[in-house]
Amino acid sequence: MTDFEPLTAADVRLMQGLAQRVTAVRRDLVNADASFGELAWNWGRGQATRGAGWRRRLWFADGDLVAWGWAFLPHRVRRSDGSVREVTDAYLAYQVHPDHAGLVDEVIDGYEGVAGNVERTVVPSAADGYALERWAAHGYATDPASLGDTASWTQLNERDLTELERPLLPDGFRFRTADEAGPEAAVRAHRDAWAPSTYTAEDYRGVRRTAGYRGDLHVLVEAPDGTMASSTIMWLDEANRTAEFEPVGTHPDYRRRGLGRAMLLHGMRLARAAGADRMTVACLGAPGHPQARGLYYGVGFRELSRDAPLIKT
Secondary structure, three states: OOOOEEOOHHHHHHHHHHHHHHHHHHHHHOOOOOOHHHHHHHHHHHHHHHHHHEEEEEEEEOOEEEEEEEEEOOEEEEOOOOOEEEEOOEEEEEEEOHHHHHHHHHHHHHHHHHHOOOOEEEOOEOOOHHHHHHHHHOOOEEOHHHOOOOOOOEEEEEEEOOOOOOOOOOOOOEEEEHHHHOHHHHHHHHHHHOOOOOOOHHHHHHHHHOOOOOHHHEEEEEOOOOOEEEEEEEEEEOOOOEEEEEEEEEOHHHOOOOHHHHHHHHHHHHHHHOOOOEEEEEEEOOOOOHHHHHHHHHOOOEEEEEEOOEEEO
């Protein structure tokens, strides 16, 4: 075990390794923000601007990482439209290997210590009954924001890659990779899709340096006027022959034209050629958020697991 210390790129690689080992034995127990691709994406895009406020704690057994906690402490976020948001609560991403489930109490105690006297949130897997019991024993309850038709809980979806439709783009549109289109186009595609966004060129440089990033698996759809209308990154877990879409986004002016569907099908073909035989993607799961879920279900994804947001005020 280590104390809570600043998170490093080497730590993230160890955490990705634990994600791979948990995926191999119980992929439904991989927590939100703890998958191979989510770790890469969150670390890469935020290390330059928010990394100073990140603290982590690691637990080892026989030389292998078996548990970790990554605390996101209160901070300030500046968006592309110039607005500023003050984040006043703490959030914990974490993962415990199922063979060492008892460590969850140490994870909780460590989080309590580093977060201090602020509102604290965490998102374990809904399939992890033992962890849910332990969080409840420490005073954590269901987050009200995760209740109701417009709740903010996330589900993970998966499908195999044995049979894939041929992707069809509207006339004049074409697929590009980030290697072909270049950094400026890749950044603009993300900022347009998620405006107002905190994403910067510096964030993208961090993503490119992250273990698991491949420019040939970073796909964009270029419109006839040169606009990058859609984009997604695929993260290939070679050990489990799995690839993960994160993020997926389309420019508001180009939605409902079939671009997202075509891009996902094209991406899955690229992932299969790279060695994957299974694909995952996350989305909001509540009934009031049907858009992304409908897109993913429309290309063959189905729910694998869901998270269980908890809060302690």
